[in-house]
Amino acid sequence: MxxxxxxxxxxxxxxxxxxxxxxxxxxxxxxxxxxxxxxxxxxxxxxxxxxxxxxxxxxxxxxxxxxxxxxxxxxxxxxxxxxxxxxxxxxxxxxxxxxxxxxxxxxxxxxxxxxxxxxxxxxxxxxxxxxxxxxxxxxxxxxxxxxxxxxxxxxxxxxxxxxxxxxxxxxxxxxxxxxxxxxxxxxKSSMLNELRILKEKELWLTLGITLFGFSGVFAYFTYISTILMNISHVPEHFISAMLIIFGVGVTLGNIYGGKLADWNLNRALQIIFITFIVYFVLLYFIQTNPIVMVVGIFLFGFIGFSMSPSLQLKSTLVSQDAPTLASTLNQSAFNLGNALGAFIGGIVVESLPLQYLSLIAPILTAIGLILLSINIAINKKASREA
Missing domain, CATH: 1.20.1250.20 (MFS general substrate transporter like domains)
Incomplete structure:
Protein backbone atom coordinates (compact mmCIF):
# COMPACT_ATOMS: atom_id res chain seq x y z
CA MET A 1 0.00 0.00 0.00
CA LYS A 188 -15.07 14.54 20.53
CA SER A 189 -12.53 14.92 23.32
CA SER A 190 -13.08 17.46 26.02
CA MET A 191 -10.78 18.66 28.75
CA LEU A 192 -12.94 16.92 31.36
CA ASN A 193 -12.91 13.58 29.51
CA GLU A 194 -9.15 13.70 29.06
CA LEU A 195 -8.53 14.68 32.69
CA ARG A 196 -10.55 11.74 34.02
CA ILE A 197 -7.67 9.42 33.16
CA LEU A 198 -5.59 11.13 35.83
CA LYS A 199 -7.63 9.31 38.49
CA GLU A 200 -6.36 5.94 37.30
CA LYS A 201 -3.73 4.67 39.77
CA GLU A 202 -2.44 2.11 37.27
CA LEU A 203 -1.65 4.89 34.80
CA TRP A 204 0.60 6.65 37.33
CA LEU A 205 2.33 3.40 38.24
CA THR A 206 2.89 2.69 34.55
CA LEU A 207 4.27 6.18 33.98
CA GLY A 208 6.60 5.61 36.95
CA ILE A 209 7.88 2.43 35.29
CA THR A 210 8.58 4.41 32.12
CA LEU A 211 10.23 7.27 34.01
CA PHE A 212 12.66 5.21 36.09
CA GLY A 213 13.14 2.35 33.63
CA PHE A 214 14.23 4.68 30.84
CA SER A 215 16.17 7.18 33.00
CA GLY A 216 19.05 4.71 33.29
CA VAL A 217 19.55 5.03 29.52
CA PHE A 218 20.00 8.79 29.66
CA ALA A 219 22.12 8.83 32.80
CA TYR A 220 24.84 7.24 30.66
CA PHE A 221 23.88 8.41 27.16
CA THR A 222 23.90 12.11 28.13
CA TYR A 223 27.66 11.94 28.59
CA ILE A 224 28.37 9.40 25.86
CA SER A 225 30.63 11.66 23.76
CA THR A 226 32.67 12.61 26.84
CA ILE A 227 32.94 8.94 27.88
CA LEU A 228 34.03 7.86 24.39
CA MET A 229 36.71 10.57 24.24
CA ASN A 230 38.00 10.50 27.84
CA ILE A 231 37.45 6.90 28.96
CA SER A 232 37.45 4.90 25.72
CA HIS A 233 39.97 7.30 24.10
CA VAL A 234 38.10 7.42 20.82
CA PRO A 235 39.37 10.32 18.65
CA GLU A 236 36.86 13.20 18.39
CA HIS A 237 36.51 12.81 14.62
CA PHE A 238 35.28 9.23 15.11
CA ILE A 239 32.50 10.19 17.53
CA SER A 240 29.97 10.72 14.71
CA ALA A 241 30.72 7.23 13.35
CA MET A 242 30.21 5.76 16.83
CA LEU A 243 26.86 7.55 17.05
CA ILE A 244 25.82 6.00 13.73
CA ILE A 245 26.54 2.58 15.24
CA PHE A 246 24.53 3.59 18.30
CA GLY A 247 21.66 4.73 16.06
CA VAL A 248 21.59 1.39 14.24
CA GLY A 249 21.36 -0.30 17.64
CA VAL A 250 18.50 2.02 18.64
CA THR A 251 16.52 1.27 15.47
CA LEU A 252 17.00 -2.50 15.68
CA GLY A 253 16.24 -2.38 19.40
CA ASN A 254 12.92 -0.67 18.67
CA ILE A 255 12.03 -3.32 16.06
CA TYR A 256 12.92 -6.38 18.12
CA GLY A 257 11.65 -4.81 21.34
CA GLY A 258 8.27 -4.45 19.63
CA LYS A 259 8.28 -8.14 18.64
CA LEU A 260 9.15 -9.07 22.23
CA ALA A 261 6.29 -6.89 23.52
CA ASP A 262 3.84 -8.64 21.16
CA TRP A 263 4.90 -11.97 22.71
CA ASN A 264 4.41 -11.01 26.37
CA LEU A 265 4.40 -7.36 27.43
CA ASN A 266 5.30 -7.59 31.11
CA ARG A 267 7.71 -10.49 30.64
CA ALA A 268 9.42 -8.52 27.85
CA LEU A 269 9.97 -5.55 30.17
CA GLN A 270 11.30 -7.80 32.92
CA ILE A 271 13.79 -9.43 30.55
CA ILE A 272 14.91 -6.10 29.09
CA PHE A 273 15.31 -4.37 32.47
CA ILE A 274 17.32 -7.26 33.97
CA THR A 275 19.47 -7.60 30.83
CA PHE A 276 20.13 -3.85 30.80
CA ILE A 277 21.17 -3.78 34.47
CA VAL A 278 23.60 -6.69 33.94
CA TYR A 279 24.93 -5.06 30.77
CA PHE A 280 25.70 -1.82 32.62
CA VAL A 281 28.02 -3.77 34.93
CA LEU A 282 29.72 -5.34 31.90
CA LEU A 283 30.00 -1.87 30.36
CA TYR A 284 32.12 -0.74 33.33
CA PHE A 285 34.84 -3.16 32.26
CA ILE A 286 34.70 -2.77 28.47
CA GLN A 287 34.31 1.03 28.22
CA THR A 288 38.08 1.58 28.47
CA ASN A 289 38.68 -0.35 25.22
CA PRO A 290 37.88 1.68 22.07
CA ILE A 291 37.68 -1.41 19.83
CA VAL A 292 35.32 -3.33 22.10
CA MET A 293 33.22 -0.18 22.56
CA VAL A 294 32.31 -0.27 18.87
CA VAL A 295 30.20 -3.32 19.74
CA GLY A 296 29.51 -1.96 23.24
CA ILE A 297 27.84 1.23 21.98
CA PHE A 298 25.69 -0.78 19.55
CA LEU A 299 24.50 -3.10 22.33
CA PHE A 300 23.83 -0.13 24.61
CA GLY A 301 21.49 1.39 21.99
CA PHE A 302 19.92 -1.99 21.16
CA ILE A 303 19.13 -3.04 24.74
CA GLY A 304 18.31 0.44 26.09
CA PHE A 305 15.85 1.38 23.37
CA SER A 306 14.30 -2.08 23.05
CA MET A 307 12.25 -1.13 26.11
CA SER A 308 10.57 1.80 24.28
CA PRO A 309 7.83 -0.15 22.41
CA SER A 310 6.88 -2.08 25.57
CA LEU A 311 6.70 1.08 27.67
CA GLN A 312 4.64 2.82 24.97
CA LEU A 313 2.22 -0.06 24.63
CA LYS A 314 1.87 -0.54 28.40
CA SER A 315 0.86 3.10 28.81
CA THR A 316 -1.64 2.86 25.95
CA LEU A 317 -3.39 -0.19 27.39
CA VAL A 318 -4.38 1.62 30.60
CA SER A 319 -5.46 4.88 28.95
CA GLN A 320 -7.68 4.08 25.97
CA ASP A 321 -10.37 6.59 27.00
CA ALA A 322 -8.03 9.60 26.78
CA PRO A 323 -5.70 8.96 23.84
CA THR A 324 -4.46 12.52 23.30
CA LEU A 325 -3.48 13.27 26.89
CA ALA A 326 -2.28 9.71 27.51
CA SER A 327 0.11 9.73 24.55
CA THR A 328 1.46 13.10 25.63
CA LEU A 329 1.82 12.00 29.26
CA ASN A 330 3.79 9.00 28.06
CA GLN A 331 6.15 11.35 26.24
CA SER A 332 6.33 13.35 29.47
CA ALA A 333 7.34 10.24 31.40
CA PHE A 334 10.02 9.38 28.86
CA ASN A 335 11.42 12.89 28.99
CA LEU A 336 11.21 13.19 32.77
CA GLY A 337 13.27 10.01 32.72
CA ASN A 338 15.69 11.75 30.37
CA ALA A 339 15.87 14.73 32.72
CA LEU A 340 16.32 12.57 35.82
CA GLY A 341 19.00 10.52 34.09
CA ALA A 342 20.88 13.63 32.92
CA PHE A 343 20.59 15.17 36.42
CA ILE A 344 21.85 12.05 38.24
CA GLY A 345 24.55 11.62 35.61
CA GLY A 346 25.67 15.21 36.19
CA ILE A 347 25.99 14.61 39.93
CA VAL A 348 28.06 11.47 39.31
CA VAL A 349 30.31 13.24 36.78
CA GLU A 350 30.93 16.07 39.28
CA SER A 351 31.63 13.86 42.30
CA LEU A 352 33.06 10.56 41.02
CA PRO A 353 35.40 9.40 38.24
CA LEU A 354 33.49 9.30 34.94
CA GLN A 355 33.81 5.53 34.53
CA TYR A 356 31.63 4.92 37.61
CA LEU A 357 28.60 6.29 35.73
CA SER A 358 27.94 2.80 34.32
CA LEU A 359 27.56 1.46 37.88
CA ILE A 360 25.26 4.25 39.14
CA ALA A 361 22.94 4.48 36.09
CA PRO A 362 21.46 0.96 36.45
CA ILE A 363 20.15 1.82 39.92
CA LEU A 364 17.48 3.94 38.20
CA THR A 365 16.46 1.08 35.91
CA ALA A 366 16.34 -1.22 38.96
CA ILE A 367 13.73 1.11 40.51
CA GLY A 368 11.70 0.76 37.30
CA LEU A 369 11.99 -3.03 37.65
CA ILE A 370 10.70 -2.86 41.24
CA LEU A 371 7.71 -0.73 40.16
CA LEU A 372 7.01 -3.20 37.34
CA SER A 373 7.04 -6.09 39.82
CA ILE A 374 4.56 -4.21 42.03
CA ASN A 375 2.34 -3.54 39.00
CA ILE A 376 2.37 -7.22 37.98
CA ALA A 377 1.56 -8.32 41.55
CA ILE A 378 -1.39 -5.88 41.77
CA ASN A 379 -2.79 -7.08 38.43
CA LYS A 380 -2.45 -10.74 39.46
CA LYS A 381 -4.27 -10.06 42.72
CA ALA A 382 -7.04 -8.19 40.86
CA SER A 383 -7.41 -11.11 38.43
CA ARG A 384 -7.78 -13.62 41.28
CA GLU A 385 -10.42 -11.47 42.98
CA ALA A 386 -12.40 -10.90 39.78
Whole structure:
Protein backbone atom coordinates (compact mmCIF):
# COMPACT_ATOMS: atom_id res chain seq x y z
CA MET A 1 0.00 0.00 0.00
CA UNK A 2 1.24 3.49 -0.86
CA UNK A 3 1.07 5.82 2.09
CA UNK A 4 -0.12 9.43 1.70
CA UNK A 5 2.60 12.05 1.21
CA UNK A 6 1.26 13.74 4.35
CA UNK A 7 2.57 10.90 6.53
CA UNK A 8 6.03 11.32 5.02
CA UNK A 9 5.85 15.02 5.89
CA UNK A 10 5.02 14.09 9.48
CA UNK A 11 7.99 11.69 9.41
CA UNK A 12 10.24 14.59 8.36
CA UNK A 13 8.93 16.58 11.32
CA UNK A 14 9.62 13.60 13.60
CA UNK A 15 13.13 13.37 12.13
CA UNK A 16 13.82 17.04 12.90
CA UNK A 17 12.46 16.77 16.45
CA UNK A 18 14.47 13.62 17.14
CA UNK A 19 17.59 15.28 15.76
CA UNK A 20 17.28 18.39 17.93
CA UNK A 21 16.63 16.29 21.04
CA UNK A 22 19.55 13.89 20.67
CA UNK A 23 22.24 15.80 18.73
CA UNK A 24 23.17 17.87 21.79
CA UNK A 25 24.75 14.75 23.36
CA UNK A 26 27.41 14.62 20.65
CA UNK A 27 28.05 18.37 20.90
CA UNK A 28 28.03 18.71 24.69
CA UNK A 29 31.78 19.26 24.99
CA UNK A 30 31.77 21.82 22.16
CA UNK A 31 28.86 23.81 23.65
CA UNK A 32 30.44 23.72 27.13
CA UNK A 33 33.75 24.98 25.74
CA UNK A 34 32.18 27.85 23.76
CA UNK A 35 30.03 29.06 26.68
CA UNK A 36 32.76 28.57 29.27
CA UNK A 37 30.72 26.17 31.42
CA UNK A 38 31.37 22.64 32.66
CA UNK A 39 30.17 19.58 30.76
CA UNK A 40 27.85 18.91 33.70
CA UNK A 41 26.33 22.41 33.37
CA UNK A 42 25.94 21.90 29.61
CA UNK A 43 24.15 18.63 30.37
CA UNK A 44 21.33 20.69 31.90
CA UNK A 45 20.45 21.75 28.34
CA UNK A 46 19.22 18.17 28.00
CA UNK A 47 17.44 18.35 31.37
CA UNK A 48 15.75 21.63 30.42
CA UNK A 49 14.53 20.19 27.11
CA UNK A 50 13.19 17.07 28.79
CA UNK A 51 11.35 19.07 31.46
CA UNK A 52 9.86 21.30 28.76
CA UNK A 53 8.44 18.22 27.02
CA UNK A 54 7.22 16.72 30.28
CA UNK A 55 5.49 19.82 31.66
CA UNK A 56 4.74 21.90 28.57
CA UNK A 57 3.36 19.05 26.44
CA UNK A 58 0.33 18.15 28.61
CA UNK A 59 -0.43 21.84 29.24
CA UNK A 60 -0.43 22.53 25.49
CA UNK A 61 -2.71 19.53 24.90
CA UNK A 62 -5.24 20.86 27.41
CA UNK A 63 -5.12 24.42 26.05
CA UNK A 64 -5.53 23.30 22.43
CA UNK A 65 -7.89 20.33 22.86
CA UNK A 66 -10.49 21.96 20.55
CA UNK A 67 -8.02 23.17 17.92
CA UNK A 68 -8.08 21.84 14.38
CA UNK A 69 -5.27 19.27 14.29
CA UNK A 70 -3.64 20.67 11.16
CA UNK A 71 -3.48 24.18 12.61
CA UNK A 72 -2.06 22.77 15.83
CA UNK A 73 0.67 20.88 13.94
CA UNK A 74 1.58 24.07 12.07
CA UNK A 75 1.79 26.03 15.34
CA UNK A 76 3.97 23.34 16.89
CA UNK A 77 6.39 23.28 13.95
CA UNK A 78 6.58 27.10 14.03
CA UNK A 79 7.52 26.95 17.73
CA UNK A 80 10.10 24.29 16.88
CA UNK A 81 11.71 26.41 14.14
CA UNK A 82 11.84 29.55 16.32
CA UNK A 83 13.43 27.59 19.16
CA UNK A 84 16.18 26.15 16.96
CA UNK A 85 16.97 29.50 15.34
CA UNK A 86 17.22 31.03 18.82
CA UNK A 87 19.58 28.21 19.85
CA UNK A 88 21.81 28.82 16.83
CA UNK A 89 22.19 32.52 17.67
CA UNK A 90 22.39 32.19 21.46
CA UNK A 91 24.95 34.69 22.84
CA UNK A 92 25.27 32.88 26.19
CA UNK A 93 24.33 29.75 28.11
CA UNK A 94 21.16 31.27 29.62
CA UNK A 95 19.66 32.13 26.22
CA UNK A 96 20.63 28.69 24.92
CA UNK A 97 18.77 27.03 27.81
CA UNK A 98 15.62 29.12 27.20
CA UNK A 99 15.74 28.32 23.47
CA UNK A 100 15.94 24.59 24.24
CA UNK A 101 12.88 24.85 26.48
CA UNK A 102 10.96 26.74 23.76
CA UNK A 103 11.87 24.04 21.23
CA UNK A 104 10.79 21.28 23.58
CA UNK A 105 7.21 22.56 23.75
CA UNK A 106 6.58 21.16 20.26
CA UNK A 107 7.81 17.66 21.05
CA UNK A 108 5.13 15.77 23.00
CA UNK A 109 2.10 17.28 21.30
CA UNK A 110 3.56 16.79 17.80
CA UNK A 111 3.99 13.06 18.30
CA UNK A 112 0.62 12.71 20.04
CA UNK A 113 -1.37 14.64 17.43
CA UNK A 114 0.76 13.52 14.47
CA UNK A 115 0.30 9.82 15.20
CA UNK A 116 -3.48 10.25 15.48
CA UNK A 117 -3.54 12.13 12.16
CA UNK A 118 -1.33 9.53 10.45
CA UNK A 119 -3.69 6.76 11.57
CA UNK A 120 -6.73 8.68 10.29
CA UNK A 121 -5.32 8.88 6.75
CA UNK A 122 -5.29 5.13 6.04
CA UNK A 123 -7.60 2.13 6.26
CA UNK A 124 -8.22 0.82 9.82
CA UNK A 125 -6.06 -2.27 9.30
CA UNK A 126 -3.09 -0.08 8.28
CA UNK A 127 -3.22 2.41 11.16
CA UNK A 128 -0.40 0.85 13.17
CA UNK A 129 1.82 0.79 10.08
CA UNK A 130 1.04 4.44 9.35
CA UNK A 131 1.97 5.43 12.89
CA UNK A 132 5.14 3.34 12.65
CA UNK A 133 6.06 5.14 9.42
CA UNK A 134 5.78 8.49 11.14
CA UNK A 135 7.88 7.31 14.09
CA UNK A 136 10.44 5.93 11.66
CA UNK A 137 11.53 9.55 11.26
CA UNK A 138 12.49 9.52 14.93
CA UNK A 139 14.52 6.32 14.51
CA UNK A 140 16.26 7.60 11.39
CA UNK A 141 17.23 10.76 13.24
CA UNK A 142 19.45 8.59 15.44
CA UNK A 143 21.09 6.81 12.50
CA UNK A 144 21.44 9.75 10.09
CA UNK A 145 20.49 13.04 11.71
CA UNK A 146 22.44 12.88 14.97
CA UNK A 147 25.77 11.70 13.47
CA UNK A 148 25.40 14.19 10.60
CA UNK A 149 24.56 17.01 13.00
CA UNK A 150 27.48 16.05 15.25
CA UNK A 151 29.86 16.01 12.28
CA UNK A 152 28.62 19.43 11.12
CA UNK A 153 28.85 20.82 14.64
CA UNK A 154 32.40 19.62 15.17
CA UNK A 155 33.61 20.99 11.83
CA UNK A 156 31.47 24.10 11.19
CA UNK A 157 30.37 24.94 14.73
CA UNK A 158 27.40 23.63 16.72
CA UNK A 159 25.43 26.76 15.69
CA UNK A 160 25.30 25.48 12.10
CA UNK A 161 23.80 22.21 13.32
CA UNK A 162 20.79 24.03 14.79
CA UNK A 163 20.38 26.14 11.64
CA UNK A 164 20.19 22.95 9.56
CA UNK A 165 17.64 21.48 11.99
CA UNK A 166 15.52 24.64 11.64
CA UNK A 167 15.66 24.26 7.83
CA UNK A 168 14.46 20.64 8.10
CA UNK A 169 11.67 21.88 10.37
CA UNK A 170 10.74 24.46 7.72
CA UNK A 171 10.52 21.71 5.08
CA UNK A 172 8.16 19.78 7.38
CA UNK A 173 6.10 22.94 7.97
CA UNK A 174 5.69 23.55 4.22
CA UNK A 175 4.84 19.87 3.71
CA UNK A 176 2.13 20.03 6.39
CA UNK A 177 0.67 23.16 4.76
CA UNK A 178 0.32 21.52 1.35
CA UNK A 179 -0.22 17.82 2.05
CA UNK A 180 -1.80 17.26 5.47
CA UNK A 181 -5.60 17.30 5.02
CA UNK A 182 -7.81 19.70 6.95
CA UNK A 183 -9.82 17.59 9.40
CA UNK A 184 -13.46 18.69 9.43
CA UNK A 185 -14.82 16.22 11.97
CA UNK A 186 -15.93 17.51 15.32
CA UNK A 187 -13.41 16.92 18.07
CA LYS A 188 -15.07 14.54 20.53
CA SER A 189 -12.53 14.92 23.32
CA SER A 190 -13.08 17.46 26.02
CA MET A 191 -10.78 18.66 28.75
CA LEU A 192 -12.94 16.92 31.36
CA ASN A 193 -12.91 13.58 29.51
CA GLU A 194 -9.15 13.70 29.06
CA LEU A 195 -8.53 14.68 32.69
CA ARG A 196 -10.55 11.74 34.02
CA ILE A 197 -7.67 9.42 33.16
CA LEU A 198 -5.59 11.13 35.83
CA LYS A 199 -7.63 9.31 38.49
CA GLU A 200 -6.36 5.94 37.30
CA LYS A 201 -3.73 4.67 39.77
CA GLU A 202 -2.44 2.11 37.27
CA LEU A 203 -1.65 4.89 34.80
CA TRP A 204 0.60 6.65 37.33
CA LEU A 205 2.33 3.40 38.24
CA THR A 206 2.89 2.69 34.55
CA LEU A 207 4.27 6.18 33.98
CA GLY A 208 6.60 5.61 36.95
CA ILE A 209 7.88 2.43 35.29
CA THR A 210 8.58 4.41 32.12
CA LEU A 211 10.23 7.27 34.01
CA PHE A 212 12.66 5.21 36.09
CA GLY A 213 13.14 2.35 33.63
CA PHE A 214 14.23 4.68 30.84
CA SER A 215 16.17 7.18 33.00
CA GLY A 216 19.05 4.71 33.29
CA VAL A 217 19.55 5.03 29.52
CA PHE A 218 20.00 8.79 29.66
CA ALA A 219 22.12 8.83 32.80
CA TYR A 220 24.84 7.24 30.66
CA PHE A 221 23.88 8.41 27.16
CA THR A 222 23.90 12.11 28.13
CA TYR A 223 27.66 11.94 28.59
CA ILE A 224 28.37 9.40 25.86
CA SER A 225 30.63 11.66 23.76
CA THR A 226 32.67 12.61 26.84
CA ILE A 227 32.94 8.94 27.88
CA LEU A 228 34.03 7.86 24.39
CA MET A 229 36.71 10.57 24.24
CA ASN A 230 38.00 10.50 27.84
CA ILE A 231 37.45 6.90 28.96
CA SER A 232 37.45 4.90 25.72
CA HIS A 233 39.97 7.30 24.10
CA VAL A 234 38.10 7.42 20.82
CA PRO A 235 39.37 10.32 18.65
CA GLU A 236 36.86 13.20 18.39
CA HIS A 237 36.51 12.81 14.62
CA PHE A 238 35.28 9.23 15.11
CA ILE A 239 32.50 10.19 17.53
CA SER A 240 29.97 10.72 14.71
CA ALA A 241 30.72 7.23 13.35
CA MET A 242 30.21 5.76 16.83
CA LEU A 243 26.86 7.55 17.05
CA ILE A 244 25.82 6.00 13.73
CA ILE A 245 26.54 2.58 15.24
CA PHE A 246 24.53 3.59 18.30
CA GLY A 247 21.66 4.73 16.06
CA VAL A 248 21.59 1.39 14.24
CA GLY A 249 21.36 -0.30 17.64
CA VAL A 250 18.50 2.02 18.64
CA THR A 251 16.52 1.27 15.47
CA LEU A 252 17.00 -2.50 15.68
CA GLY A 253 16.24 -2.38 19.40
CA ASN A 254 12.92 -0.67 18.67
CA ILE A 255 12.03 -3.32 16.06
CA TYR A 256 12.92 -6.38 18.12
CA GLY A 257 11.65 -4.81 21.34
CA GLY A 258 8.27 -4.45 19.63
CA LYS A 259 8.28 -8.14 18.64
CA LEU A 260 9.15 -9.07 22.23
CA ALA A 261 6.29 -6.89 23.52
CA ASP A 262 3.84 -8.64 21.16
CA TRP A 263 4.90 -11.97 22.71
CA ASN A 264 4.41 -11.01 26.37
CA LEU A 265 4.40 -7.36 27.43
CA ASN A 266 5.30 -7.59 31.11
CA ARG A 267 7.71 -10.49 30.64
CA ALA A 268 9.42 -8.52 27.85
CA LEU A 269 9.97 -5.55 30.17
CA GLN A 270 11.30 -7.80 32.92
CA ILE A 271 13.79 -9.43 30.55
CA ILE A 272 14.91 -6.10 29.09
CA PHE A 273 15.31 -4.37 32.47
CA ILE A 274 17.32 -7.26 33.97
CA THR A 275 19.47 -7.60 30.83
CA PHE A 276 20.13 -3.85 30.80
CA ILE A 277 21.17 -3.78 34.47
CA VAL A 278 23.60 -6.69 33.94
CA TYR A 279 24.93 -5.06 30.77
CA PHE A 280 25.70 -1.82 32.62
CA VAL A 281 28.02 -3.77 34.93
CA LEU A 282 29.72 -5.34 31.90
CA LEU A 283 30.00 -1.87 30.36
CA TYR A 284 32.12 -0.74 33.33
CA PHE A 285 34.84 -3.16 32.26
CA ILE A 286 34.70 -2.77 28.47
CA GLN A 287 34.31 1.03 28.22
CA THR A 288 38.08 1.58 28.47
CA ASN A 289 38.68 -0.35 25.22
CA PRO A 290 37.88 1.68 22.07
CA ILE A 291 37.68 -1.41 19.83
CA VAL A 292 35.32 -3.33 22.10
CA MET A 293 33.22 -0.18 22.56
CA VAL A 294 32.31 -0.27 18.87
CA VAL A 295 30.20 -3.32 19.74
CA GLY A 296 29.51 -1.96 23.24
CA ILE A 297 27.84 1.23 21.98
CA PHE A 298 25.69 -0.78 19.55
CA LEU A 299 24.50 -3.10 22.33
CA PHE A 300 23.83 -0.13 24.61
CA GLY A 301 21.49 1.39 21.99
CA PHE A 302 19.92 -1.99 21.16
CA ILE A 303 19.13 -3.04 24.74
CA GLY A 304 18.31 0.44 26.09
CA PHE A 305 15.85 1.38 23.37
CA SER A 306 14.30 -2.08 23.05
CA MET A 307 12.25 -1.13 26.11
CA SER A 308 10.57 1.80 24.28
CA PRO A 309 7.83 -0.15 22.41
CA SER A 310 6.88 -2.08 25.57
CA LEU A 311 6.70 1.08 27.67
CA GLN A 312 4.64 2.82 24.97
CA LEU A 313 2.22 -0.06 24.63
CA LYS A 314 1.87 -0.54 28.40
CA SER A 315 0.86 3.10 28.81
CA THR A 316 -1.64 2.86 25.95
CA LEU A 317 -3.39 -0.19 27.39
CA VAL A 318 -4.38 1.62 30.60
CA SER A 319 -5.46 4.88 28.95
CA GLN A 320 -7.68 4.08 25.97
CA ASP A 321 -10.37 6.59 27.00
CA ALA A 322 -8.03 9.60 26.78
CA PRO A 323 -5.70 8.96 23.84
CA THR A 324 -4.46 12.52 23.30
CA LEU A 325 -3.48 13.27 26.89
CA ALA A 326 -2.28 9.71 27.51
CA SER A 327 0.11 9.73 24.55
CA THR A 328 1.46 13.10 25.63
CA LEU A 329 1.82 12.00 29.26
CA ASN A 330 3.79 9.00 28.06
CA GLN A 331 6.15 11.35 26.24
CA SER A 332 6.33 13.35 29.47
CA ALA A 333 7.34 10.24 31.40
CA PHE A 334 10.02 9.38 28.86
CA ASN A 335 11.42 12.89 28.99
CA LEU A 336 11.21 13.19 32.77
CA GLY A 337 13.27 10.01 32.72
CA ASN A 338 15.69 11.75 30.37
CA ALA A 339 15.87 14.73 32.72
CA LEU A 340 16.32 12.57 35.82
CA GLY A 341 19.00 10.52 34.09
CA ALA A 342 20.88 13.63 32.92
CA PHE A 343 20.59 15.17 36.42
CA ILE A 344 21.85 12.05 38.24
CA GLY A 345 24.55 11.62 35.61
CA GLY A 346 25.67 15.21 36.19
CA ILE A 347 25.99 14.61 39.93
CA VAL A 348 28.06 11.47 39.31
CA VAL A 349 30.31 13.24 36.78
CA GLU A 350 30.93 16.07 39.28
CA SER A 351 31.63 13.86 42.30
CA LEU A 352 33.06 10.56 41.02
CA PRO A 353 35.40 9.40 38.24
CA LEU A 354 33.49 9.30 34.94
CA GLN A 355 33.81 5.53 34.53
CA TYR A 356 31.63 4.92 37.61
CA LEU A 357 28.60 6.29 35.73
CA SER A 358 27.94 2.80 34.32
CA LEU A 359 27.56 1.46 37.88
CA ILE A 360 25.26 4.25 39.14
CA ALA A 361 22.94 4.48 36.09
CA PRO A 362 21.46 0.96 36.45
CA ILE A 363 20.15 1.82 39.92
CA LEU A 364 17.48 3.94 38.20
CA THR A 365 16.46 1.08 35.91
CA ALA A 366 16.34 -1.22 38.96
CA ILE A 367 13.73 1.11 40.51
CA GLY A 368 11.70 0.76 37.30
CA LEU A 369 11.99 -3.03 37.65
CA ILE A 370 10.70 -2.86 41.24
CA LEU A 371 7.71 -0.73 40.16
CA LEU A 372 7.01 -3.20 37.34
CA SER A 373 7.04 -6.09 39.82
CA ILE A 374 4.56 -4.21 42.03
CA ASN A 375 2.34 -3.54 39.00
CA ILE A 376 2.37 -7.22 37.98
CA ALA A 377 1.56 -8.32 41.55
CA ILE A 378 -1.39 -5.88 41.77
CA ASN A 379 -2.79 -7.08 38.43
CA LYS A 380 -2.45 -10.74 39.46
CA LYS A 381 -4.27 -10.06 42.72
CA ALA A 382 -7.04 -8.19 40.86
CA SER A 383 -7.41 -11.11 38.43
CA ARG A 384 -7.78 -13.62 41.28
CA GLU A 385 -10.42 -11.47 42.98
CA ALA A 386 -12.40 -10.90 39.78
Missing amino acids: KYPVAIWMLAIGAFAIGMTEFVIMGLLSNVARDFGVTVSDAGQLITGYALGVAIGGPILVMLTIKWNRKYLLLALMLIFIIGNVAAAFSPNYGVMLVSRIITSLAHGSFFGIGSILAASMVRPEKRASAMALMFMGLSLSNILGVPFGTLIGQNLGWQMTFIIIAIIGLIALIGIVFFVPMTREEV
